[in-house]
Amino acid sequence: xxxxxxxxxxxxxxxxxxxxxxxxxxxxxxxxxxxxxxxxxxxxxxxxxxxxxxxxxxxxxxxxxxxxxxxxxxxxxxxxxxxxxxxxxxxxxxxxxxxxxxxxxxxxxxxxxxxxxxxxxxxxxxxxxxxxxxxxxxxxxxxxxxxxxxxxxxxxxxxxxxxxxxxxxxxxxxxxxxxxxxxxxxxxxxxxxxxxxxxxxxxxxxxxxxxxxxxxxxxxxxxxxxxxxxxxxxxxxxxxxxxxxxxxxxxxxxxxxxxxxxxxxxxxxxxxxxxxxx
Amino acid sequence: xxxxxxxxxxxxxxxxxxxxxxxxxxxxxxxxxxxxxxxxxxxxxxxxxxxxxxxxxxxxxxxxxxxxxxxxxxxxxxxxxxxxxxxxxxxxxxxxxxxxxxxxxxxxxxxxxxxxxxxxxxxxxxxxxxxxxxxxxxxxxxxxxxxxxxxxxxxxxxxxxxxxxxxxxxxxxxxxxxxxxxxxxxxxxxxxxxxxxxxxxxxxxxxxxxxxxxxxxxxxxxxxxxxxxxxxxxxxxxxxxxxxxxxxxxxxxxxxxxxxxxxxxxxxxxxxxxxxxxxxxxxxxxxxxxxxxxxxxxxxxxxxxxxxxxxx
Numbered sequence: 001x002x003x004x005x006x007x008x009x010x011x012x013x014x015x016x017x018x019x020x021x022x023x024x025x026x027x028x029x030x031x032x033x034x035x036x037x038x039x040x041x042x043x044x045x046x047x048x049x050x051x052x053x054x055x056x057x058x059x060x061x062x063x064x065x066x067x068x069x070x071x072x073x074x075x076x077x078x079x080x081x082x083x084x085x086x087x088x089x090x091x092x093x094x095x096x097x098x099x100x101x102x103x104x105x106x107x108x109x110x111x112x113x114x115x116x117x118x119x120x121x122x123x124x125x126x127x128x129x130x131x132x133x134x135x136x137x138x139x140x141x142x143x144x145x146x147x148x149x150x151x152x153x154x155x156x157x158x159x160x161x162x163x164x165x166x167x168x169x170x171x172x173x174x175x176x177x178x179x180x181x182x183x184x185x186x187x188x189x190x191x192x193x194x195x196x197x198x199x200x201x202x203x204x205x206x207x208x209x210x211x212x213x214x215x216x217x218x219x220x221x222x223x224x225x226x227x228x229x230x231x232x233x234x235x236x237x238x239x240x241x242x243x244x245x246x247x248x249x250x251x252x253x254x255x256x257x258x259x260x261x262x263x264x265x266x267x268x269x270x271x272x273x274x275x276x277x278x
Numbered sequence: 279x280x281x282x283x284x285x286x287x288x289x290x291x292x293x294x295x296x297x298x299x300x301x302x303x304x305x306x307x308x309x310x311x312x313x314x315x316x317x318x319x320x321x322x323x324x325x326x327x328x329x330x331x332x333x334x335x336x337x338x339x340x341x342x343x344x345x346x347x348x349x350x351x352x353x354x355x356x357x358x359x360x361x362x363x364x365x366x367x368x369x370x371x372x373x374x375x376x377x378x379x380x381x382x383x384x385x386x387x388x389x390x391x392x393x394x395x396x397x398x399x400x401x402x403x404x405x406x407x408x409x410x411x412x413x414x415x416x417x418x419x420x421x422x423x424x425x426x427x428x429x430x431x432x433x434x435x436x437x438x439x440x441x442x443x444x445x446x447x448x449x450x451x452x453x454x455x456x457x458x459x460x461x462x463x464x465x466x467x468x469x470x471x472x473x474x475x476x477x478x479x480x481x482x483x484x485x486x487x488x489x490x491x492x493x494x495x496x497x498x499x500x501x502x503x504x505x506x507x508x509x510x511x512x513x514x515x516x517x518x519x520x521x522x523x524x525x526x527x528x529x530x531x532x533x534x535x536x537x538x539x540x541x542x543x544x545x546x547x548x549x550x551x552x553x554x555x556x557x558x559x560x561x562x563x564x565x566x567x568x569x570x571x572x573x574x575x576x577x578x579x580x581x582x583x584x585x586x587x588x589x590x
Contacts, residue, residue: 138465
């Protein structure tokens with residue numbers, strides 16, 4: 001278990017949002033050879049907030065998808081602050097099917113503050129686009145790994161986040177709603193975000209304890225202080241989990257086993273009580 | 279002739295929530311929240327709680343929805359023993375989530391936001407999952423997800439279709455990531471229904487937002503909505519806050535979604551039973567490899583005479 005236990009949940013939110021934190025394309029650039037970015041949803045436009053393409057990762061042919069944030073105002077405007085729009089989700093869906101066709105394992109880098117709140121995204125069916133991606137990922141016939149590298153924000157994260165393995169960088173956060181939104185909804189006070197960050201259990205160690213994620217990728221020091229090290233550790237984690245999934249796939253009834261394991265992984269999520277039956 | 283067309287929907291209201299909108303009125307008259315028209319309560323109930331003047335579809339408790347759909351005495355509830363747990367140990371101020379769930383349950387008269395079970399429509403068996411806005415805005419938490427998943431699995435076992443009727447404010451925030459991942463769980467469960475070529479019919483009702491709209495409710499084979507229902511991902515208040523623009527009249531209504539190609543059809547409450555009966559029959563027939571031929575003897579003889587085989 002990684003060390004940084006002195007950090008509060010809100011500290012981790014701050015680190016997860018650090019402008020110098022490595023972005024999806026930094027991971028792809030460092031870890032992959034011959035990345036060819038594939039653009040566009042073939043319907044409306046190319047969403048620059050969600051990137052995808054084929055690449056070679058340590059000798060394997062893979063498909064990568066990722067939420068892409070910028071580092072400065074100009075880049076962030078181009079990337080819509082990492083908030084994908086419906087056309088981004090639909091590009092991702094197109095590339096998932098492409099991955100399935102060519103039997104490419106899918107590696108998704110998640111770093112999204114939340115879904116795009118604009119009226120145009122509503123008109124273009126943001127909810128349906130996210131739902132379609134979750135539905136496709138539920139039984140996509142290739143091994144899938146999702147890694148939360150910064151912010152795993154709400155439904156937008158889940159559109160890339162339903163996978164055989166879900167990993168989190170140590171200082172990333174994964175939320176049902178941002179701490180600010182949670183604070184304004186539940187505390188009726190947006191300034192309570194640090195309290196919400198603690199109460200909502202959004203950090204990697206807490207989510208691992210709940211068995212909602214599969215592993216934590218250590219950051220020592222935080223990723224923005226030693227980017228190369230964090231990315232290399234991420235590469236090792238991907239390789240390890242991908243090898244395990246490839247072993248499943250290589251077994252008898254491999255694909256069916258892979259899909260059954262994925263079904264069971266999500267089937268068991270939830271906590272409830274049972275009263276005695278009447 | 280389908281029995282369903284002759285049958286007047288029988289609807290006996292039960293007790294509702296206590297927020298006024300959902301409650302079946304004790305008085306003789308009800309006042310439409312949209313056009314202020316007064317209706318005689320008996321007429322109002324006979325009209326399935328739709329305003330006779332403006333067509334406003336009142337929000338109704340889950341159990342009333344089920345009463346409007348089910349053949350008499352055909353409903354068997356499933357998993358009514360599931361209760362909210364408190365996975366995060368969540369509290370705001372003095373109130374824990376557990377306390378809130380218990381007090382909400384007693385006020386709303388239902389133990390959770392979802393009622394599920396088996397019913398029949400004109401003799402056609404159907405698995406149903408209906409949400410109830412009176413319980414914490416029908417937000418999706420672990421119990422909701424588990425009930426829906428079990429209903430889905432039972433539909434597969436019994437080889438019957440699934441109907442979901444959803445209104446929801448979105449995720450049950452008090453369950454944190456457990457609630458977000460119910461989107462994944464429920465949608466994953468639906469893949470088994472799909473592989474069995476059993477249809478999922480989804481009816482979106484007012485209001486339907488967030489994680490429910492962005493998961494199981496819109497990946498259905500037929501997505502329907504009630505007239506005027508407000509449906510979306512982000513709520514209008516959030517959008518207005520972020521964009522500082524006033525949203526146009528009719529934004530995010532069922533009719534708006536239909537126009538933008540996001541749902542299959544808008545079904546008035548009075549047509550729902552008939553629509554469902556037709557859909558159930560249609561997809562049941564589609565599951566048969568070839569249709570049963572009703573008036574074929576002459577034709578069959580002709581085919582045989584020509585040496586072609588038309589049997590299947």
